Amino acid sequence: MWRRQLRKLSSSTATEVPTSLLKEKKWDALVIGGGHNGLTAAAYLARSGLSVAVLERRHVIGGAAVTEELIPGFKFSRCSYLQSLLRPSIIRELELGRHGLKLFKRSPSSFTPCLDGRYLLLGPDKDLNHAEISKFSKRDAEAYPRYELQLENFCKFMDPLIDSSTPETLQRSSSVNARMKNKLDKATFWAQCLRQAVSLGQKDMVDFMDLLLSPASKVLNNWFEAEVLKATLATDAVIGTTASVHTPGSGYVLLHHVMGETDGDRGIWSYVEGGMGSVSLAIGNAAQEAGATIVTGVEVKKLMIDNKGRVQGVLMADGTEVHSSVVLSNATPYKTFMDLVPENVLPDYFLRGIKNSDYGSATTKINLAVSELPQFKCCKLNYPNAGPQHMGTIHIGSESMEEIHSAYQDATNSLPSRRPVIEMTIPSVMDKTISPSGKHVINLFIQYTPYKPSDGSWQDSAYRESFAQRCFNLIDEYAPGFSSSIIGYDMLTPPDLEREIGLTGGNIFHGAMGLDSLFLMRPIKGWSNYRTPVGGLYLCGSGAHPGGGVMGAPGRNAADVVLQDIKELH
Numbered sequence: 001m002w003r004r005q006l007r008k009l010s011s012s013t014a015t016e017v018p019t020s021l022l023k024e025k026k027w028d029a030l031v032i033g034g035g036h037n038g039l040t041a042a043a044y045l046a047r048s049g050l051s052v053a054v055l056e057r058r059h060v061i062g063g064a065a066v067t068e069e070l071i072p073g074f075k076f077s078r079c080s081y082l083q084s085l086l087r088p089s090i091i092r093e094l095e096l097g098r099h100g101l102k103l104f105k106r107s108p109s110s111f112t113p114c115l116d117g118r119y120l121l122l123g124p125d126k127d128l129n130h131a132e133i134s135k136f137s138k139r140d141a142e143a144y145p146r147y148e149l150q151l152e153n154f155c156k157f158m159d160p161l162i163d164s165s166t167p168e169t170l171q172r173s174s175s176v177n178a179r180m181k182n183k184l185d186k187a188t189f190w191a192q193c194l195r196q197a198v199s200l201g202q203k204d205m206v207d208f209m210d211l212l213l214s215p216a217s218k219v220l221n222n223w224f225e226a227e228v229l230k231a232t233l234a235t236d237a238v239i240g241t242t243a244s245v246h247t248p249g250s251g252y253v254l255l256h257h258v259m260g261e262t263d264g265d266r267g268i269w270s271y272v273e274g275g276m277g278s279v280s281l282a283i284g285n286a287a288q289e290a291g292a293t294i295v296t297g298v299e300v301k302k303l304m305i306d307n308k309g310r311v312q313g314v315l316m317a318d319g320t321e322v323h324s325s326v327v328l329s330n331a332t333p334y335k336t337f338m339d340l341v342p343e344n345v346l347p348d349y350f351l352r353g354i355k356n357s358d359y360g361s362a363t364t365k366i367n368l369a370v371s372e373l374p375q376f377k378c379c380k381l382n383y384p385n386a387g388p389q390h391m392g393t394i395h396i397g398s399e400s401m402e403e404i405h406s407a408y409q410d411a412t413n414s415l416p417s418r419r420p421v422i423e424m425t426i427p428s429v430m431d432k433t434i435s436p437s438g439k440h441v442i443n444l445f446i447q448y449t450p451y452k453p454s455d456g457s458w459q460d461s462a463y464r465e466s467f468a469q470r471c472f473n474l475i476d477e478y479a480p481g482f483s484s485s486i487i488g489y490d491m492l493t494p495p496d497l498e499r500e501i502g503l504t505g506g507n508i509f510h511g512a513m514g515l516d517s518l519f520l521m522r523p524i525k526g527w528s529n530y531r532t533p534v535g536g537l538y539l540c541g542s543g544a545h546p547g548g549g550v551m552g553a554p555g556r557n558a559a560d561v562v563l564q565d566i567k568e569l570h
Contacts (some may be wrong), residue, residue: 001288001490010099011453022295022316027051027324029562030314031473032300033342033502033541035063036086037527038330039283039294039541040555041562043094046290048563054292055314055324057299060277061284063330064501065509065550067277067434071488074441075434077276079501079508081425081491082393084260084269085551089163096285101282102273104430104446105262109269109392112232114399120228124268130266136226147223154208155259159301161548164189166520168529178568185244196304212515216250217401227400234401235423240449240508240548242362244408247513254514256547269393271427273435280549285537291436303327303340303537310535314340325536326566328558332504333511333543334359334388337532346533353524359505359514361494362411362448366468369487370440373426374479386429396422396475416467418476421447439487446471448456451494451506457491465536509548512542519545530558531565 029045031038034056034508046052060066064079083103089392091101121132126145133141135143167186170179193272197205211219216237220230234245237254244250261544275300299317306312311324329336337346337354379389397419409418416430428435435441449467456463468491472483494506503510511517520528522545529545530538544550 013020016434017035021425022053022055022298022322023320025051025323026313028321028322028566029053029326029328030055030322031328031540032064032249032336033057033316033330034061034280034284034294035541036065036280036283036329036496036542036550037555038063040090040094040279040552041328041330041427041508041559042292042294043283043287043290044556044559044561046287048559050380050566052270052287052292053324053499054287054294054295055298055300055316056296059297060502061294061296062277062280064497065280065501067275070136070367070490071369072489074369074439075275077092077272077427077443077492078367078490079365079497080276080550081365081427081445082269083272083276083279083550084262084267084530085257085520085549087163087551087553088264090283090556094283096279096282096286098276099285100278101479102278103262103270104273104427105265105268105270105393106430108388109394110232111389111392112228112395112398113389114228114369115378115477116494117378118228119376119378120232121231121351122266130150131565133226133229135369136228137224139516140224140226143223145398148267148458150204150207151255153200153204154211154242154255155266156260157200158207158255160192161169161519162551162553165167165530165561166528166533166545168520169528171527171531172535175568192217192511195504197422197437211251211311213248213250214251215244215246215248215374217245217405219251220245220401221253227413231398231400231404232395234404234427235395235398235421238404239423239445240363241512242408242411242448243514244246244405246261252459252515252518253513256549258548260551271425273433274557275427275431276550283552299496300340302342302414303534305342305345305534308535309345309539311447314464318398325488326562327536328538328540328562330541330555332359332500332507332541333539334504335502336543338538339406342535348351350491350524350527350533357419358514358517359510361451361503361506361508362408363506364446364449364467365492365497366446366471367481367490368442369435369489370439370442370485371480371487372444372485373429374424374485376479378478390426390429392425394424394426397476398422406450411450414450414453416449416453417447417471418470420449420471422471422474424475437492449493450492458495464491464493510543511548513547518547530554530561 110122113122167189236257237250262270304312345512428440497506
């Protein structure tokens with residue numbers, strides 16, 4: 001045995017433990033992947049007294065919520081770049097503030113520059129919103145608070161669904177007590193949903209169903225008339241997806257991206273001091289304090305399954321066997337079941353469902369180090385340093401919903417968008433720990449970029465550079481001279497996200513967030529409650545309910561199901 005190190009993780013690296021020592025004991029639970037959901041599951045399991053080891057392939061923990069210093073002095077939130085969706089219950093229960101999590105609320109939270117010289121600022125300040133929207137439409141300015149209130153009510157309706165396992169039917173033979181408990185739990189769940197629906201009222205329930213099923217364009221057209229306002233809001237409906245604003249069901253993705261909060265303020269997104277890796281570090285610190293062991297630089301090759309179809313542990317890439325009768329996978333469903341589970345173990349129908357799920361992606365992330373802030377020509381707000389236009393998400397190439405749709409249509413023809421939809425954020429205006437004084441870190445979240453372009457390859461450095469320049473040139477149209485401020489950049493296309501971060505197809509949600517892939521259908525119907533056809537194997541990543549984003553709910557909920565199952569066995 002080795003003495004566990006309870007020091008705080010001071011960087012994204014974790015405890016250095018030789019894999020030979022991992023096999024010296026049988027663990028109560030193993031977690032494959034040190035992404036934020038895997039770390040969350042480990043923290044809750046360890047707090048319940050289980051011996052837990054987290055096995056992370058990369059040299060850093062965090063998965064897609066990671067901070068890396070790729071250019072000296074500049075720390076990039078390499079994939080995810082804003083915090084809002086992390087469940088308040090997790091922040092509170094794991095005491096993440098005590099473990100180093102510090103959030104910077106953004107106000108204003110959104111800036112949309114227009115080529116005609118106008119701009120739109122939005123944020124938590126209701127008076128600012130009214131004044132800004134009134135520049136484009138008085139009617140929209142009056143409607144906007146009602147729109148926000150309705151979405152807030154819908155989010156309250158969704159909260160209990162997110163923070164609990166789905167009411168799934170038991171998938172394997174269980175004791176009479178377990179079957180009775182399952183029936184009681186399902187009845188309680190649906191009764192609670194019915195009470196919430198009644199309290200919401202029939203009109204709002206119909207509006208809620210309309211939002212879930214409709215294209216975002218229909219929802220927003222029914223609310224507003226100003227194109228720039230609709231386009232600014234519509235980006236939340238397509239972000240991270242291979243979908244248009246006209247795609248049915250895109251209204252749900254819009255709701256998914258406003259259901260978070262910061263310090264109790266609903267829908268407010270924040271920067272994290274030290275980058276998004278600090279979220280993972282805080283959860284990792286909580287897990288270690290509870291007794292979990294986190295190991296980096298170790299790759300799981302296969303799951304070990306006995307002849308009764310139950311998991312027995314994992315086989316590492318170096319041949320080491322690590323034993324446990326409970327394994328949680330933070331990898332994507334495809335990676336878990338197609339790569340890690342041995343052949344001839346899973347039922348054919350299950351494998352078909354996993355294989356035929358949508359892992360498509362059209363997103364690219366570019367992280368930039370720049371020598372100065374961009375100066376937007378539409379903005380007469382002359383500030384010596386950062387102004388309100390630099391605080392929030394800057395929407396480039398999103399002046400109308402049709403502009404977004406046109407960018408999407410290029411991707412349907414397997415072409416990177418000619419005029420990409422870009423969300424620009426500059427966290428260094430509020431977080432002084434991530435860049436040298438006077439210089440800045442900029443995140444560009446870009447759509448739409450097909451996994452396999454028909455006019456070239458992402459492996460071709462010239463092709464990659466050409467697309468990056470296309471993005472920079474588009475920003476130059478709004479902020480002349482932007483390109484000349486670039487010191488260096490890091491670019492992650494869909495194949496890069498798959499190879500480096502382990503995101504199948506480059507999909508940031510571990511699988512599409514369409515209505516056919518949510519709730520009782522995630523990852524596939526019949527298996528939505530984190531359990532799998534392999535006894536003792538559970539999913540705890542974003543490919544499970546309630547889906548993607550840095551929310552931690554899959555990890556927390558999966559840990560709860562594991563603890564229920566262990567209790568039943570004993």
